[in-house]
Amino acid sequence: MAAIWSRVRTTKFGNIDMRVAAGIFVAVALCAPTLAWSQTAAPQAAPAPQAAPAAATQPPQPARAACNNPNALGVGRTVEIDTTGGPGFGFEHFKELDFLKDHEVVLTFDDGPWTENTPAILKALADQCTTGIFFEIGKHATYYPEIAKQVYAAGHTIGTHTWSHADLTSKKLNDDQRKEEIEKGISAVKWALGGISPSAFFRAPDLRHPPEMVTYLGTRNIAIFSCDLDSFDFKARNAKQVEDVIFKKLTKQGKGIILMHDFHKHTAEALPAILARLKAEGYKVVAMRSKAPVQSLPQYDEAILKDAKLPTLSQRPVSSVVTDVTQ
Numbered sequence: 001m002a003a004i005w006s007r008v009r010t011t012k013f014g015n016i017d018m019r020v021a022a023g024i025f026v027a028v029a030l031c032a033p034t035l036a037w038s039q040t041a042a043p044q045a046a047p048a049p050q051a052a053p054a055a056a057t058q059p060p061q062p063a064r065a066a067c068n069n070p071n072a073l074g075v076g077r078t079v080e081i082d083t084t085g086g087p088g089f090g091f092e093h094f095k096e097l098d099f100l101k102d103h104e105v106v107l108t109f110d111d112g113p114w115t116e117n118t119p120a121i122l123k124a125l126a127d128q129c130t131t132g133i134f135f136e137i138g139k140h141a142t143y144y145p146e147i148a149k150q151v152y153a154a155g156h157t158i159g160t161h162t163w164s165h166a167d168l169t170s171k172k173l174n175d176d177q178r179k180e181e182i183e184k185g186i187s188a189v190k191w192a193l194g195g196i197s198p199s200a201f202f203r204a205p206d207l208r209h210p211p212e213m214v215t216y217l218g219t220r221n222i223a224i225f226s227c228d229l230d231s232f233d234f235k236a237r238n239a240k241q242v243e244d245v246i247f248k249k250l251t252k253q254g255k256g257i258i259l260m261h262d263f264h265k266h267t268a269e270a271l272p273a274i275l276a277r278l279k280a281e282g283y284k285v286v287a288m289r290s291k292a293p294v295q296s297l298p299q300y301d302e303a304i305l306k307d308a309k310l311p312t313l314s315q316r317p318v319s320s321v322v323t324d325v326t327q
C-alpha cells in the first residue's frame with residue numbers, strides 16, 4: 001500500500017518544517033505539535049533523509065520454528081517497516097503511525113541479552129509460537145553473544161538500545177558521545193551476531209531521546225521506538241504484578257506496543273501467564289520487521305573491538321578457511 005510518514009518540527013519562528021519520507025506501510029500524516037521533542041527541536045532545517053541503504057548482503061534470518069501447539073497464541077500478522085527517514089513508533093512519544101488494530105499487541109523486550117532470563121523468555125515465546133522485538137544493550141551483547149545468537153536463530157527481531165544504557169539526555173554527554181552510544185550499540189550487537197546486522201530499530205534508554213538524536217536517527221534511516229504501554233516490570237515485586245500492570249493498561253487501551261525487559265527475572269517468570277492470557281482474551285501479536293538491516297559504521301565496529309577487548313575472530317565461512325589438500 002502506498003503510504004507516507006511525516007515528521008513535523010517547530011522552528012523558533014513558529015514555522016513548520018515538514019519532512020516526508022515515502023514508503024511506510026500505513027497512510028497517516030498528522031500534525032502533532034505536542035510531540036515532546038518538537039518543543040525543543042533545533043531551529044535549522046532538518047537534513048534531508050538519505051535514501052534507505054540497499055539491504056546488506058547477509059543470509060536471510062532463520063524462520064521461527066514450526067508450531068506444534070494448536071492452541072498457541074501464535075502471530076496474527078507480520079508488518080515490514082521501511083525505516084527511511086527514521087519513523088517513530090509508540091504513542092508515549094510518537095503519534096503519527098497508528099498501525100495497530102484493536103486487540104493487536106507488539107511485544108518488546110529491553111536490556112538483554114542476559115543469562116537465564118533471556119533464555120526463559122525465548123522458551124515462553126517458543127511455547128506459544130509467538131515473537132517480539134529485543135532491544136539489546138551493546139555491552140550485554142558482548143557479554144553474552146551466544147544468547148544474542150539464540151534470539152536471532154529463533155526468528156525474533158533484534159533492535160538496539162545503546163552501548164552502555166547511557167541516558168542520552170544527560171548533560172555529561174556531548175552530541176558526539178550520544179552518537180557513539182547509539183553507533184557502538186549497533187556495532188556490538190552486530191559483532192555478537194557474528195557479523196549479522198540487526199534491524200534498523202532503536203529504543204533509547206528510559207525512552208529519553210533528545211531531539212538532536214531523533215534527527216540523527218532519521219539521517220541514519222533507523223526507526224525509533226517509544227512504547228504505548230509500559231509494564232514497569234523493573235519496579236514489580238513479583239511476576240503477578242508484571243502481568244497485572246500490563247492487563248490493567250491493555251484493557252483500557254485495547255492494543256499497543258508493550259515495553260518489557262528480558263533482563264528482569266519477574267518478567268521471565270510472568271511471560272508464560274501473560275501470553276496465555278493474551279490468547280484467552282483474544283489479543284493478536286503483530287511481528288515487526290525492518291525492511292533492511294541497519295548499516296553499522298566501520299569506525300564503531302573497530303571501536304567496540306578495542307573498548308571491549310573482544311577477540312577478532314574471522315567471519316569467513318569454513319570452506320574459505322579450511323581447504324583439503326590431501327585425501
Ligand SMILES: [Zn+2]
Pocket residue numbers: 110111161165204205206
Ligand atoms: Zn533499557
